[in-house]
Amino acid sequence: MRPRRRDFARALLRSFSIQGSWNHRTMTGPGMAFALSPLLTRIHADDPAALDAALERHASPFNAHPYLAPVAIGALARLEHEGEDPDTLLRFRSALRAPLGALGDETMWAGWRPFCASAAAIAFLLGFDAVTAAAGFLVVYNLGHFALRLWGLRCGWKAGRGVGAALRRVPFRRLARVFVLASQVLIGALAAILVARVPGGAPSPWIVGVAVGAGLSGYVVPRHISRVALASLLVACVAWFL
Template sequence: MGFNATEAELAAKADKRMQQALATADASRDDYYDSTPAEPLSTQDINRMAWRSLALQASFNYERMQAGGWLFTLIPALRKIHRQPEDLSNSMRMHLEFLNVHPFDVTFLSGIVLAMEQNKEKLSTIRAVKVALMGPLGGIGDAMFWLTWLPICAGIGASLALEGSLFGPILFLLLFNALHFGLRFGLAHYGYRTGLGALHLLKTSTKKISHAASIVGMSVIGALIASYVHLSTPLQIHAGAARIELQTGVLDKLMPNLLPLGFTLLVYSLMKKGFSPVKLIGLTVVFGVLGKLIGFL
């Protein structure tokens, strides 16, 4: 009983210290209180990160997408890297920001981020690298897994199953997951080594890399707006007997996808004013339904 009580007291004290750190940590701080690079992570640490990445989408939501699973993936390594509770809380807060990446090649990004965390790079630099890489990794993952490897494995398994072989679905799972897990763990170690190899460059060119990553990230966001935000109007402009389509005759000639861009900027401005993503989703639904009913959209 005495041993259990001692364990409970230690756990309570640790929890209290963490709560105090979360309350006092400076959210606007861009660097860590302890800027001394941490000890390198072990192979077991990287493998543990890769295993935990399987839960990347366990808490998927439309506010922060995969942020909860992303932080769950990194927590053991972050605890080993950041000894000061304030640094750990600032790092955790940053990694709870929006993230959306392919779940199979996410470990490459995790490895790079952990190498940067180990070197105590600035939070803005780590954030910029995350934003710059999550879009390209999503496209590569979709092309490699969903559009290539999955149809190949499914075709082989289905052909055997149609012939009455019970080995068909088993072979499908074996083939698909051989590449899946091979890349998941291989990319984790490769990403970490790549990050370590680039630390000198990061240290001497932090501002340039952060600026370049920000440019790439903004380009990705711009492409996502044009691809995923669909907004058009059927309104017409009447000038005597002439009728001009407002969308194709005016807006598209000024700038293609002008309405999606404007709506995105409106949502961004409302978010900056304190509107929660859940409220913005509700407003978007109401705006879409009303716009359709009155003939504006």
């Protein structure tokens, strides 16, 4: 049977707890089975033995970035719905692990999260109280996070076995690079604000460290020294001299 919209909604909500049963042996495997359960229950509604086998199959070792795990959930549910044999499902499941982990780390951990954190820090230094700045970070960051999960589930179900090609059509690495560069600009601006606030015009060692870190952050992008980061360091130095 084809899953219903409420089954997808339940799977999406369960994906937020995919790391709740993480362990060194199966990693997020049990969480994947838990998230897939509403979809598998609908797909194998007339065959309890097939449902048990599917749950056991998807509880096997699996690991990927948690925000992109819904891509795997949707794609695997689609293959289960199309009646793929267990060996194909397991090979396909294994092939998804590394790409989803790498794309998620680059886009979210190295790009989106530092960008949101830097923006929140600047907002605090510009006069927003700590609660407002922290709340702003949580709201903006999680809007992007939730949108990625929702898109991933839809993409996985729609693409099925062609999910690899669907992922290649999305410029994840370009987005990650944009967020990294934007974060470096914000770090440079943050350093400039801190330097400008030093009483007596003499920067303390930790402020110098922040300014230098803004320049060195250009090495975050592999094989690329960001001109933006170096320009940010220059801005911090100019602010100190002024």
